[in-house]
Amino acid sequence: MNRLFIINPGSTSTKIAIYNDLQCVSVVNLSHPDRPDNQEDDFVYRIKHIKALFGLNPDFAPPFDAIVGRGGLLLPLQSGVYAINDIMRDHLRKGISGRHASNLGGLLAHEIAAESNHCPAFIVNPVVVDELTPSARVAGHPLFIRKSIFHALNHKSVAMRYARETGLKYEKMNLIVAHLGGGITVAAHKKGRIVDVNNGMNGYGPLSPERAGTLGAGELVSLCFSGKYTQKEIQNMLIGRGGINAYTGLSNMQLVEEKAVAGDKQCTILLEAMVQSIARNIGAMACGIGEHPDAIILTGGIAHSAYITGRIIKSVGFLAPVKIYPGEDEMYALAEGAFSVLNGTEMAKNYPEV
Numbered sequence: 001m002n003r004l005f006i007i008n009p010g011s012t013s014t015k016i017a018i019y020n021d022l023q024c025v026s027v028v029n030l031s032h033p034d035r036p037d038n039q040e041d042d043f044v045y046r047i048k049h050i051k052a053l054f055g056l057n058p059d060f061a062p063p064f065d066a067i068v069g070r071g072g073l074l075l076p077l078q079s080g081v082y083a084i085n086d087i088m089r090d091h092l093r094k095g096i097s098g099r100h101a102s103n104l105g106g107l108l109a110h111e112i113a114a115e116s117n118h119c120p121a122f123i124v125n126p127v128v129v130d131e132l133t134p135s136a137r138v139a140g141h142p143l144f145i146r147k148s149i150f151h152a153l154n155h156k157s158v159a160m161r162y163a164r165e166t167g168l169k170y171e172k173m174n175l176i177v178a179h180l181g182g183g184i185t186v187a188a189h190k191k192g193r194i195v196d197v198n199n200g201m202n203g204y205g206p207l208s209p210e211r212a213g214t215l216g217a218g219e220l221v222s223l224c225f226s227g228k229y230t231q232k233e234i235q236n237m238l239i240g241r242g243g244i245n246a247y248t249g250l251s252n253m254q255l256v257e258e259k260a261v262a263g264d265k266q267c268t269i270l271l272e273a274m275v276q277s278i279a280r281n282i283g284a285m286a287c288g289i290g291e292h293p294d295a296i297i298l299t300g301g302i303a304h305s306a307y308i309t310g311r312i313i314k315s316v317g318f319l320a321p322v323k324i325y326p327g328e329d330e331m332y333a334l335a336e337g338a339f340s341v342l343n344g345t346e347m348a349k350n351y352p353e354v
Contacts, residue, residue, distance in 0.1 A: 069109030071126020124337030180302035196288035212242030279315035
């Protein structure tokens with residue numbers, strides 16, 4: 001039996017779990033309401049809280065057989081499990097592809113591994129997984145390039161779960177996966193590779209609870225040069241305070257749905273607009289595959305809503321059967337990746353890829 005220590009840092013908390021192979025033994029969510037903004041100080045702050053668990057709860061005390069951290073903004077990578085090395089740690093510290101709380105995942109995992117006799121430390125399917133085809137990278141002007149930044153961990157996990165449940169190989173299937181959360185990413189999975197996906201981090205793609213999605217380029221340029229807004233204000237309009245939040249002041253879809261069901265006309269229209277936007281992107285990804293999809297998978301927090309998923313299915317169900325995996329079990333997905341290396345079914349990859 002392998003004892004795994006799982007670390008998933010978020011913007012205001014760090015989720016920690018202990019797995020015996022693929023069985024969750026303990027889980028705790030460390031809240032960080034006063035965490036420092038500086039990444040180096042934030043690392044010190046979080047590692048102090050994590051190590052305090054060792055003495056408070058014997059379930060969380062070393063030794064471990066492997067440590068797994070959520071992957072951050074690194075160089076573009078193929079999907080898989082990556083051993084944490086010095087180059088990766090340097091890139092995470094520097095924020096080579098951007099700053100995000102997930103950058104701390106690999107750094108924290110390496111530190112905890114040192115506390116456990118330097119056991120192996122990994123990341124699994126970070127957000128920068130990039131398997132796009134060359135044509136999918138073309139954005140319309142040579143100064144722009146379409147990038148692959150999305151909910152890769154959950155996308156890959158639910159796609160492979162569906163393959164297992166149907167008794168088929170993921171590498172032989174064509175799937176469309178839509179992760180429905182504060183940001184929404186829709187991807188074309190073709191024979192085991194994600195050949196097309198919207199860049200969820202920069203707000204491309206569907207209208208979502210907190211993100212505007214793809215906007216008219218001309219109108220956006222005019223807004224940027226109007227002199228009315230700073231760069232940061234416009235960025236907030238696109239991500240965080242965009243989407244349904246911009247119209248209603250609400251990003252909690254349960255509340256928006258309750259208002260729609262109660263007869264609120266604006267909320268009803270906005271939910272239908274979001275559904276149509278998701279459906280359009282699913283249809284586009286069917287074209288991206290270039291073959292008939294075997295299934296469409298809806299996942300993420302919003303997939304708990306029968307109201308929303310029912311309307312999506314009504315729009316896209318003619319394309320393929322629709323399977324719903326609500327929520328995102330990132331801790332299990334991280335444990336699953338490490339376990340596959342420890343039991344010999346997968347080899348850990350080196351970073352950066354050559």
